Amino acid sequence: MKRLEMLKTMGIATIVVTSGIGLLSSCENKTAKTVAAVPEKQPEKSEREKLIVNRQENTFADPENPTKFELKHTPEITFGEADKNGFTQIFITVGSDGIIHPTKNEHWIDFMKVFVNNKEIQNIEFTNGVIRGYNSCYAPLKNTDKVKVIIGCNIHGIWQSEVEFV
Ligand SMILES: [Fe+2]
CATH class of the missing domain: 2.60.40.730 (SOR catalytic domain)
Structure with missing residues (x-):
């Protein structure tokens, strides 16, 4: 029983760690998009x-x-x-x-x-x-x-x- 409980606890810990990495990655992506914004070029007048x-x-x-x-x-x-x-x-x-x-x-x-x-x-x-x-x-x-x-x-x-x- 102790082993089963330990495995359950490890499973939950793994999920928490994985989600944390996902959250971190998504934050990094948002920051990268903001920095990479480039102004649109206006079409030249005839x-x-x-x-x-x-x-x-x-x-x-x-x-x-x-x-x-x-x-x-x-x-x-x-x-x-x-x-x-x-x-x-x-x-x-x-x-x-x-x-x-x-x-x-x-x-x-x-x-x-x-x-x-x-x-x-x-x-x-x-x-x-x-x-x-x-x-x-x-x-x-x-x-x-x-x-x-x-x-x-x-x-x-x-x-x-x-x-x-x-
Ligand atoms: Fe005129």
Whole structure:
């Protein structure tokens, strides 16, 4: 009996020692992982991305009297006819009141997003210097739907306008 009890005690002692080593090893591993952390390398920007230097959102300083600079960056939204399936043509040009935004390699409208009732229906990226800030599309509009357009000028930031379809 004494021998059996001694063997039992040795067995428990072995389990305790083995668990202790396991615990020690796992602590060592955690420390090693923390020390080995390396910062991720950022992907390099394209030539186009390097030219986009302003992403600030803008509004009119005086909504009753927008300046020519503000109008030049405001998307003008108008509507054409509906097709036989009920899709209405939407025209968008940047800017408004006949003041057209420049299209140059270093200064251009770089993107345009179109929303109907705050749901995005289109997202366009424009190549610098070769295409104006203009777009036409068809959407199934009904009375009181709100069409919103957000554009980006690479130098002068983000601008938007919204009109109600009647
Ligand atoms: Fe601009």
